[in-house]
Amino acid sequence: MSLTFCNVHFSPKPEKVVYISNTLLKSLKLSGKKNIQLRLGKDSIHAAVKPIKKSGKHLFLGSTVRSGIRVPSAGGVYLRTQENEFQLGPLIGVLSDGPTSNTQPFSSRTGFIKQLLREGKKKCYIFAFTPRDINWQQETINGYFLNDNGTFYRKIVPLPDVVYNRLPSRKAETSASINQLRERFGRKKIPYFNWSFFNKSDIYRLLENDNTVNRYVPESHMNPSPEKIKDMLERHQFLYYKPSAGSLGKGIYRLTYLPKKGYFVRYRKSSGNVLLRFGTFNAMMRMLQSKHGRVLNSYVIQQGIRLVEIDNCPIDFRFHMHKNGNNNWVVVGIGAKKAGRGSVTTHLKNGGSLMTPGQALSRTFGARSEEVLQNAKRIAITLAEAIEFHHQHLLGEIGFDLGIDQDEKVWMFEANAKPGRSIFNHPSLRSEGKASVEHILEHCLYLSKFRRRDNE
Numbered sequence: 001m002s003l004t005f006c007n008v009h010f011s012p013k014p015e016k017v018v019y020i021s022n023t024l025l026k027s028l029k030l031s032g033k034k035n036i037q038l039r040l041g042k043d044s045i046h047a048a049v050k051p052i053k054k055s056g057k058h059l060f061l062g063s064t065v066r067s068g069i070r071v072p073s074a075g076g077v078y079l080r081t082q083e084n085e086f087q088l089g090p091l092i093g094v095l096s097d098g099p100t101s102n103t104q105p106f107s108s109r110t111g112f113i114k115q116l117l118r119e120g121k122k123k124c125y126i127f128a129f130t131p132r133d134i135n136w137q138q139e140t141i142n143g144y145f146l147n148d149n150g151t152f153y154r155k156i157v158p159l160p161d162v163v164y165n166r167l168p169s170r171k172a173e174t175s176a177s178i179n180q181l182r183e184r185f186g187r188k189k190i191p192y193f194n195w196s197f198f199n200k201s202d203i204y205r206l207l208e209n210d211n212t213v214n215r216y217v218p219e220s221h222m223n224p225s226p227e228k229i230k231d232m233l234e235r236h237q238f239l240y241y242k243p244s245a246g247s248l249g250k251g252i253y254r255l256t257y258l259p260k261k262g263y264f265v266r267y268r269k270s271s272g273n274v275l276l277r278f279g280t281f282n283a284m285m286r287m288l289q290s291k292h293g294r295v296l297n298s299y300v301i302q303q304g305i306r307l308v309e310i311d312n313c314p315i316d317f318r319f320h321m322h323k324n325g326n327n328n329w330v331v332v333g334i335g336a337k338k339a340g341r342g343s344v345t346t347h348l349k350n351g352g353s354l355m356t357p358g359q360a361l362s363r364t365f366g367a368r369s370e371e372v373l374q375n376a377k378r379i380a381i382t383l384a385e386a387i388e389f390h391h392q393h394l395l396g397e398i399g400f401d402l403g404i405d406q407d408e409k410v411w412m413f414e415a416n417a418k419p420g421r422s423i424f425n426h427p428s429l430r431s432e433g434k435a436s437v438e439h440i441l442e443h444c445l446y447l448s449k450f451r452r453r454d455n456e
Contacts, residue, residue: 001080001081002028002081003078003081006058006079007056007057007074007075008074009061010061010066010071011061011062011063012063015048015062016064016065016068017047017048017050018049018059018061018062019059019061020049020058020059021052021055021059023056024056024079028079028086036049036084036085036086037084038086038087039085040070040088040091040158041089041157041158042188043069043070047065069088070156072143072145073121073125073145077125078123089124090124090125091124091125091127091160092124092126093143093159093160093164094113094129094164095130095165095167096129096166096167096168097130100130106128109166109168116437117145118146119441126145126441127143127155128143129141129143131177141158141160143155143156143157159190161450162190162191162192162193163191164396165193165194165195165196193395193397194393194394194397195417199244200242200300201222204222208220212382213383213412216379216383216411217411218304218412218413219232219236220302222299224299226285228301229241229255233255233263237256237258238254238256238257239256240252240255240302240304241288241299241301243299243300244300254266256304257281261277262279263278263279263281265278302413305411305413307403307405308365308405308406310360313338314339314403315336315337315339315364316403317334317335317403317404318399318423319334319377319380319402320332320335320397320399320423320432321399322439323395324442325443325445329381329384331377331380332439333424334373334423335356335423336357336360336361337354354425355426356426358373361373383400384398387415397417397419399419400416401413401414421433424436
């Protein structure tokens with residue numbers, strides 16, 4: 001396989017011809033060749049070759065060629081050579097959905113998708129789409145592309161070389177139609193990452209028997225019995241009780257047992273933080289069961305950890321992890337989240353505040369803050385590698401909620417397959433937000449084989 005970057009232009013001539021500059025002709029070793037097979041995504045066309053005198057690497061496509069493989073636009077892209085086939089691309093599809101409007105077709109994710117498309121169009125063909133935009137019979141997608149002025153336009157293109165999944169809804173993602181969509185891409189050997197949202201209990205189960213990482217995961221149990229909750233409260237003093245498929249801190253309870261004072265439940269509702277005290281364990285359980293049913297299915301109980309604090313408020317860290325262009329896990333962005341007073345979690349929507357890891361760790365570990373941070377980064381990479389090893393589908397991005405306790409031990413509380421991007425709103429983390437987008441694109445190049453690999 002060879003790979004070269006070239007400039008694609010459109011010729012108004014209707015012939016089934018590809019005009020190739022002399023420089024590109026020599027680079028591709030095509031001198032004297034009369035015909036080539038040209039491909040975009042899953043479409044290909046047989047076309048005549050005509051050399052033209054022009055410096056630089058340029059490709060001019062006759063209108064029949066352009067329409068035959070549905071090339072969406074002119075500009076700089078890669079040309080991948082394998083045997084006698086020449087493939088333009090990569091053609092990258094970003095899958096999302098949401099309540100649509102003309103200006104916000106992907107709801108609150110529209111801004112992020114525009115950022116991806118804006119950066120991606122410098123090196124590939126990239127578009128966004130919803131499940132409704134796929135025509136499986138014709139094997140095409142009516143994609144959303146981005147104009148230079150930042151507005152969307154629609155173009156029908158072949159099925160892509162790789163799909164980056166940013167579907168926003170857990171419910172939709174478990175539907176029969178989305179399962180079928182993923183299977184269809186799989187049958188066509190189109191890489192599809194990230195497969196789905198993680199379920200908390202699944203991740204804990206994946207890691208509990210892995211001796212390389214299980215020491216970083218607090219004791220956790222799915223669907224615990226009242227006896228198990230009581231036992232853990234007596235051993236750990238406080239616990240977190242959270243929905244296995246939850247996100248954004250919704251539905252989380254902090255349960256505390258103080259032998260001479262009783263049982264305490266802290267949680268958040270729309271009006272603010274709530275703190276309740278119960279004289280007995282059974283009274284506390286009756287309250288939880290009245291809210292969620294006697295069985296309390298789909299809840300996880302997790303050991304509480306005494307985190308380092310600032311101003312008597314615990315802090316934890318969001319590590320935004322990416323696969324890079326060499327298929328290795330790297331830490332791209334870290335945000336330190338300080339809990340709001342009386343809040344169960346550090347989520348920003350629940351009154352938490354965001355700072356850089358340097359700001360947070362220097363206030364807690366002083367001169368040793370950099371050493372503590374580097375250790376946490378190494379552990380985050382080890383955790384990502386372990387999840388990927390046990391997970392059966394392609395992963396390219398993980399968001400970890402990690403804590404550091406007062407003995408400097410690192411703990412993993414959450415792993416998210418589609419992490420939010422709110423940490424990148426911090427003025428000191430904007431460059432990390434840009435790096436995150438670049439890593440997504442580089443990993444798409446890797447998966448679609450439009451990036452030279454170390455062993456080639």
